Amino acid sequence: MTNHLIRDFYIGFIRVHILFHTLMSPTYGVELMRELNRHGYKLGPGTLYPILHGLEKSGLIEHYEKCENGHIRKYYTITELGKKAFNKIREKANELMQEINEV
Template identity: 35%
Template sequence: MDAQLKRGILEIGVLKVLTRGDSYGYQIIKDLSGVLQISESTLYPILKRLEGSGCVSVYSAQHNGRLRKYYAITPEGEAKIRDFLGEWQEIDRIYTFIKEGIEQ
């Protein structure tokens, strides 16, 4: 898969997980594991980009005596999901066009 396309899909996957509620890195990886494979070394730069673009907010909270960093989706993040879904319809039309008449 094209690296840029995969990066965009991973970002949307992370945002989708956060629509279920605030979460932390390990749990996000676990929640995505059935659909997308993502490592910590890939996740944290994505979270940093999403934070920088205003799509997620970050806060720390105590968990078992240690601070844990939590991520929450923002209205900008929800809008990014909606934009992606709109763009995906266009990608699907292009895919269908390309696939027509080509044997697999």
């Protein structure tokens, strides 16, 4: 069981992963979930989709629908605002990593 505070940090990291992957190429929920699992984040759709919707509501990502094998899939992609936010976050993350890895 991960405690709530640690969970909040992880959700922040997960948001950064989502911004990064939607910057690299449009991606959908299941693919993101697989990617996040690979990084050790065990999250299901009940956690991922609210995070995606929050990022979308904030204008950082957006989605379009594409029909694939007879069903509609939502592809998420980063917005211009999201790109700007991602650049700032990356700078801050680099600064933080440098400091905490010095010791």
